[in-house]
Amino acid sequence: MTHVRHAQISRRGVLTAGLGAAAGLGLAACGSSEEPSGGSSSSGSGPTVELTIALIPDPPGASEFYRAQLDKFEAANPGIKINVVENPGDQQLSAVELMFQQGNAPDIYRAQAAGFDRMYSRGWAHSLEEFVTDDFLARFPDGSLDPASSGLHRNGELYSIPLVWGRWSAMDLFVYNRSLLSASGFDAAPTTWGEIEEIARAVTTDGGGRIFGMAPEQASGIVRLSRQGVPYSIPGDGINLLTGEPDTANSTMVEAVELMRRMNADGSLITGWESWDSARSYTEFAAGSFAMYTAQSWHIAEIRNLNPDIELGIVDMPVPDSGRASYTPILQQFDPLWSMSSETEHPEEAWLLLDFLASEDFYRAYYEQFGTLTAMQSVWEDDVRANPDLSAVLDVAETTMKVVPNPKLASEGGAAVFNARAERPELRFTDAALESMIKNEEFAPKAEALDQQLRTFLDGIFASGDASAEDITFPSWDPLQPYDAAN
Template identity: 25%
Template sequence: MRLNKGTVRLVSIVVALAAVGSLLLSACSSGQGGSSASSGTVTIEYWDWWVTQGPTIDNEIKLFQEKYPNIRIKKTTQVTDKYPELLQLAFKGGNSPDVFLIPDTPQLNEQVQQGWLMPLNKWASKEWQSTFPATAFAEGSNVLNGKIYTVPYDGPGPWLQLYVNTKLFKEAGLVDANGEVKLPKTWDEVRADAKAISRQGNGKYYGFGFGNKQKFALPWQMMMAQNAGAADAQTGFDARVGQYAWASNPVYGNWIKFFLGMKEDGSIIPNAMSMDDEMARASFADGKFAMLVGGSWNMTGWKKTNPNFQDYAVAQMPYDGQEQASYFYTSPGGKGWAISSQTKHPEETWLWFQWLNSKDAAVRWVQAGQGLRVQPEANQLEYAPTQQFAQFMKLAQNDVKMAPAPGLQHPEMNQVKQQAVQPNIQAILEGLYTGQIKDYKSALQDLEKRQNAELARAIQDAQARGTKLDTSWWTVKDWDLTKDYGPTMATSPNK
């Protein structure tokens, strides 16, 4: 068919207008108030490992889909300890979720190097970044070579607390002159209270409990060392000396003696090693034991499984001696959710990512009692849903300090790939608790030696691959564990 000049001109105008319309539609879709960039219904795959937080995420999905009826969110909650492996398999198979909660392993920079994460700079404008604290973005953490890959969702706060069953404390007479429960502050007080409660329970209930079936709860108990002189009780690394210090720092051995002492007293519930974390949480609410280490997710878990349970209080993780010797720590940057590089719907996926990280969603998260969020505006006491959550919020104001982050000054440190050593601290604590390991000092010395050897090997390996490294970067001699370390080394590519 032949077209005359008028027809050609008309077709050209129509095509041009269509292109402009497409660009406008795409531009609108990058803001939360805009519409979808694709016609028809788009399904966004979303992964996390959250159980107790599930209802809150479900509510966000409901609200989001009401706002964007042409976008459906398909949520998958994976098993916690299988999540990293399942995510890796999904990426290898080319069917990764569009939005996912970033796992601890592999490290974030490794996930970026493997091409898992999509940079957010296309959407992460100055205006969007300004909705977060300046410390939320840091080169070497969640910003790599100027590209933003994620933003933290958690606000600064101790990620573990001590939960106290106030009914059992009162039955054991552990109250002050006004009849109020005396919350334990030190390890000695925890042990004495656990012993008194177990004696009162006479086999019906115990002073202390945990659930180690999933093989992560024993290191949680050891996090009591975090307020007692440990630089990092989770990993055992001490930046003040630039090495792992499981044996060199006596706080870990002292905690083991304290904890095994509670077991010898008969103060720990007998089935602690066979319960999982959720079973332990339910047993605590049912009055089977009086003290439980856990995070703020405990409170939302009880709302679901034991909705009438209110006989508990939230206390700071106890410390050794009369004064707190260290704190929980934070550093600039951090991680939360990410967008997959494999997504076929980047604009719609960004809308969901942006929604999850919005101030409104952050306020709803706090109001639901799920924890603190990175936006300070969300962490107001008026948003606390319960008295216990208000206790947690007050703890967070005083129990967190800024730690040094040499990796932000020297991003080359991220090229050091340490391999996990076995047996690790979890396996060692299991052996000590069950009696299979008798000598805790030798076990800690061996772990310290093996991890420091692995660090040295990993540094040498990175150097052999051409990375220029100085081993002194791992040491921060002037760090006082009782004070914020400064100056803050946060950077943002668009600020």
């Protein structure tokens, strides 16, 4: 009996201790929840507002750069403290969405392109119209913040702030290693698709299994090449804006895929590219593993950082053997990047931070640190020609980019079609193209099958009444000329 009693007391003790600990933890949790991360708190000298910014620490070194810049902002705004939440690029959108769902939304977040549209459609972006001043508008070129074409406006109101020059994120560059081409007897970069194939094959043969002709950057290389031969909307969404019809099986489009297929089959594309990401492309290019590829603008500084002595050539994208039939598209003036949360409790302070991120000092610092042409042209246009790499990039942008019709901005029907299309990734040509390349299978039958699926998809949208064929048809557009929506 004594033993049992002793045991009971012991258990009760354990239970009491357990409940006590649980209650303690609960109280501690309640206590901490009374002070939200984005709220105000008192400091010795007065109230401090805490803001949270969710960003992607890219390119390399961005983490330290942003912290240093935000420290400057804090020093200039003593009442504001900035907390940084960093997410990898491919997880940023999901992470920010999760923050919103948990009631812990950041005050400022980075969301680009379709990611921004997703946040806007969920009502998580705060209109910036009430904050915009003439001083703010004057930082950007005349007309570039026109709601109809800025890319930063939705429903006529400003919702986002840009980081980079509009053409910077949209341009198609062809980069090559001069010394590797020279070693194989070529003095100049290829200007046509046929020349790409010829040079790639020669470099690969001379490379002895160590150096290859080209890397395709997954299907991005095909997209960039084909945009020189067909309207951009075909590699983008499978729809020809000249006719409003599915056109993946367009002969030039098929030829772009077949070119890559042939080069992969004969070993001219570097072995292993199938599992590469974008960073691997510029890393291996800088290491001299292959001679040519279709690059993104931000790769240039990374290549130069990795190999300052590389004999880097930056030229226009080669065109089909039959000649240029289209240009790299300018769809909007800017790519959206920074947005204010619709749930921020401190919109005034959040705007101060956005205003800082769109300030001349910040744009200049970013340009100087990363060699990126930022959204405020005045900070770089005077000295950009002194940098041979950036000068070449600028030349490519000037000669190979033209304004094109943007059905998403042109009409609600156009937006309905292309937004719905974006939710159907299986209709993209990229999977079929990669399958053709990797399995060495003909692309044309796959393209025709895709066009049939696209036809069914379009018929469904048109039947719903949300859009009509006219919304996605621009018969008067000449892809070799800048598009003028007014005419």
